[in-house]
Amino acid sequence: MYPKKRSSEKAAQEMIDLMAEAGQENAWDRLDQQSPQCGFGKQGVCCRICTMGPCRISKKAPLGVCGADADTIVARNFLRAVACGVSAHSDHGRAVAEVFIAGAKGEAPDYGVKDPEKLHRIAKEFGVETKDKSDKEIALAVGEIALAEFGKSHGNQLMVKRAPKPRKQIWEKTGVTPRAIDREVVEAMHRSTMGVDQDYKSLLLHATRTALADGWGGAMLASDLQDIMFGSPTPGIGNINLGVLQKDQVNVIVHGHEPILSEMIVAASQDPELIKKAEEVGAKGINIAGICCTANELLSRHGVSIAGNFLCQELAIATGAVDMMAVDVQCVMQGLQKIAACYHTKLFTTADKAKIPGVEHIPIQEDCALKTAKELIVKAIDNFKNRGEVHIPDDKQAAVTGFTNESIKYMLGGKFRASYRPLNDNIMNGKIRGIAAIVGCSNPKVPMDYTHVELAKELIKNNVLVLTTGCASIACGKQALLNPKEALKLAGPGLREVCETVGIPPVLACGSCVDNSRLLVAASEIVAEGGLGEDLSELPLAGACLESISEKALAIGQYFVASGVMVVFAKELFPYLGSDNVTDYLLKDIEQEFGGHWALESDPAKAAQLMLAHIESKRDALGINEETERKLYTMEERRSLEL
């Protein structure tokens, strides 16, 4: 019941207060009820894999019934969590690939090709012949190849080719180049079941391989195919926070992760007939707002407002202004059912994989998706009249989002000179010290948004360009860090100068959590642009997720580490520290294999210091911290410049 302890941000505090007054329960209350939480679970030393157990490791009982020690149990738990995270993103990717193919075959008439240029680019990457072929034919071929990535019997993930050469060599040498995504997940489950792989290093190496199948496989495919199907995001302006809900409009919230649902809802909401229908019930229009990653997808493609991140899902309903909420997969709280029941809000599950007892299920099927979406909107309109008292906080912030590998290159040079050169140059000359990725979730164990925002502020103050995704991105948006005019006041002089030149905020919102793979592609292209080493591990780059909840975050962290990046998590939210060997490996030894490593720090200011020190050490190693005189070119020197 201490709103400021629960959230660092005013709108949420207001709603938390209001819910408390009304005696309504939310995630924070349930956390209180769960406390104190299991100490063995927090250490990752509890094993429920077989029925000889459950076992938990303590000084008194250092081995499980089967003889597994803490190393094995922690490593198995780590691997299983990674596998679960991978399956979430990758199953998302598979769903996209299936709709993509259906669209190409004409079996999903509401889904088409909105970015033909990217289709052709990916087709070329996949070796698909495009001459004399229609976009649909090309899309079909691309879609089939993409879908095969999940279950193909031979060969490695195709997208791995995008990594710098030394990186691929490291993966080859350590035997972690990912094969079919399903295979890596299945193998992870097999290895970690009772009596199979009992060498923690071997288990963790497979965690790396499984994670790579996500970052350089399933998740990457998801982003690319979504771009082709729904259009690649470009920088645009939208509003973020609960204040985007409209008192006098039909409010529809889409929550979850897959744009397959939300894209249709957005399309349906623009139907003039439905708008008219809304007006007939006394509303001034239909207002779509997003929550969680689906919100990031919609804002970056359509400028649709974001009501909030993960922890706002219950708060949004408590405004009494949400006439309908449609959810699909991932990060959807079962608690929604209970809070929706307190209000007029109609809640629908739409993905067959994700149902909730007591919640009406209306599946979005690819052959009639738009029609279903319209039906859902009609239900929202019909529900408008049932509203009771409404309390919408005033707060919202304008934000610029929609940064991708492609759009960053464009913004740095326009159509004709698109490239990372300006970014590389300004990292090399030290105006920008380096790049940080702030990603992930929103955990009730820390005041909502606090660590993401404080970390971002500290980094930009020190001239580090921040890229952000997922709920962290929404957190930054709520506190004006995605608003160039406001956020630049907080940036260090070098970073500010570059941002002013380009016209960007110092924190770039790069999409949803599945879009983290975009950062890998961007980083690879930064390496390819030249001047900052030959491999991702040489870049002055660090990642952080200080409010992690989901297993997806762990999978992301692991594929970043395996790609050569230092990744900071909050110590309290990293339940795998019950084995000294595993801890040593993840925090230190893994760096010798992959160039990246995990680091643990809960305090955002200290985490920032860790990241800054890492960035400076990489700069030192690159030799770009040394003062150099301006080079003036003679004709001979110009001739030797590469074109």
Next chain:
Amino acid sequence: MSIIIASAAIRGAHKLAEQAEQILAKAIEEKGKECAVEYPNTAYYLPIIHSMTGRECQTLADLEDVMAQEIKPLLPPPVNEDIWIPYLGPALDAGMAALFAEEIIEACKYLIGPNPINDLWLGAADDVILRERGIQFVDGSAPGFAAIVGAAPDVKTAVEIALKCQERSLYVFMSGHTNGTTLSQQLVEGGVQLGWDTRLVPFGPDISAAIYALGFASRAALSFGGVQPGDFTRNLLYNKSRVFAFVMALGEVTDEWYATAAGAINYGFPVIADSDIPEILPTGVCTYEHVVSNIPHDQIVEKCIEVRGLKIKISEVPIPVAYSPAFEGERIKKDDMHVEFGGQKTTAFEWLIMKNTNEVEDGKIEVIGPDVETVKDGERLPLGIVIEIAGRKMQSDFEPVLERQIHTFLNEAQGIWHMGQRNIIWVRISKDAAKAGFTLQHFGSILHAMLHEHYSSIVDKVQVKIYTNEKDVVKLQEQALKAYELRDARLADMTDESVDTFYSCTLCQSFAPNHVCVITPERSGLCGAYSWLDGRAAYEITPSGPNQPISKGNPVDEKLGQWEKVNEFIKSNSQGAIAQMSAYSMIADPMTSCGCFECISALLPSTNGIMIVNREYPEMTPCGMKFSTLAGTVGGGNQVPGFVGHSKHYITSKKFISAEDGIKRIVWMPSALKEDVKDTLIERANELGLDGQAFFDMIADEKVATSEEEVVEYITKKNHPAATLEPMF
């Protein structure tokens, strides 16, 4: 704040697009959509549009397409200054849209006026100028260009800025005005000679004339860089890395200027302003800063050079006038002349001889006879310049190579004009130079300094004697004439068979990466600038340079002119692109061309002969292509059977396409070229047993034939020997 610049550039682009739309509509109204539109004598259409989009605009309707399909989609919405989306990329796009619009504006002016060529304004540079001048940007003799827009605050400042650019060998491309005043007019007022020859080029009084400068840069990439039309990335990066140009903005910067400057930044050309405008200092699109402002006039040229990242060596010659290649083309009219020498009016010659090292005292300069200050304005004197050289690596074969440089060396001094060579020289010293204290002693200073600077690896000592007494000059000229004769005889004896080593020239590989010139005694470099002796001297001077010895090795085919080791050399130095090369054939594996050729020979199939066109000839030729179009086909390092680029000198060589019966194949040449090679061609024809003069007359020119059919008709009537020869292929 860059947002101000981006906003202004975007606004400016919209305004220029609107202007373009209006003038285009007017042109269409007056001339009709199908009216042809072009810049004079270029194969590159509207060059910026052509190089960036690949479009070949030929009619006003084509310009309408550019307007609708290129310019409009590129124009970004205005910048919202409360919350903005990234504006750098859009502002650069707006800049490019502005350049496209300005090309349309200038193109329409050619049709409906005011004609871009009027008064002192030169308008678009044609391809002849492009080939002559563009090459200087590639070989380094011009380090870059200053695109100056607007006007200086006063004439004195204008002259100082121009002079500083000239001293640094930079071209100055002028456009735009500040409140109606232009830099070009200011320079004229200041008595400065404008034109391509002095590197001060007045393109036009409007900002839209800046596209002539940027179009020149685009064309340099197309013609010398082998960049394909439409390959905008390579074109712009070629300019960023090779053509070191910058924009100097003098006076108030309008929205249209900002837009044009944003266009220039796409090329990596930064903007340096004298006014207090916002700056863009972070690097990336340009090598260093993008916009630097508020620079005082006395520092602005230096600042431009620093911002562009240019290293320019100013030749340190101890003379009282400025010294730079920019003054090479300066003319001195009779009225401006203090004294002149030679020119058929007095005896005059120049002669460079090798001596033993103990006979030469380095730096000794003697003037024997009256000097400049003793004569009245407008008088004449005889002149004998004798240069004595000693050096451990000097060879008498290098004498003519070095002697030929006297022309360039003396000409590069401001106020000195030099023409011809040997005993047909003509030299003038201007009143201004004389007033500044320039004397004949300074000829010696220049020659001493420059011979050391350029030939330090073969020259150890230089001493110069300058004679102006009729008696001395006449006497010494006799000796010189004997020396010239001996040299000529030695050269005449020199054949491809008499040597076992040829020289390569890969100077142009920076822009035509697969091209290798092979220079033989009987086939000089296709640019006309390098003879076999030059190649040998260049190799001695810079052993690791672009001129390498190629030992011939065993002949593969002596008629075609193929040798084992030459082929090996070509293969490895063309990056494997060219496997073999014939020195004497234009049909079987002809030599490739970079793009600098003086002439192109092209097969005229129905004549059983060939035509030769020189790069100065702007009109259509009988093969259906102008020189500029032909150049696009032949250049870039590709072998194109039936076409070959070569020097003028090669036409009268015994080895001129000797595999295909040589000069007997020539059926057409422009009359000026014909006249140029007349004497030697007749001589050569006589050697072949033809009646030289009669054969000369059998060769058609543009006065009698402009199409292949007319050439056939003409040569049939004249009984040209080509008809009797074996078919060429």
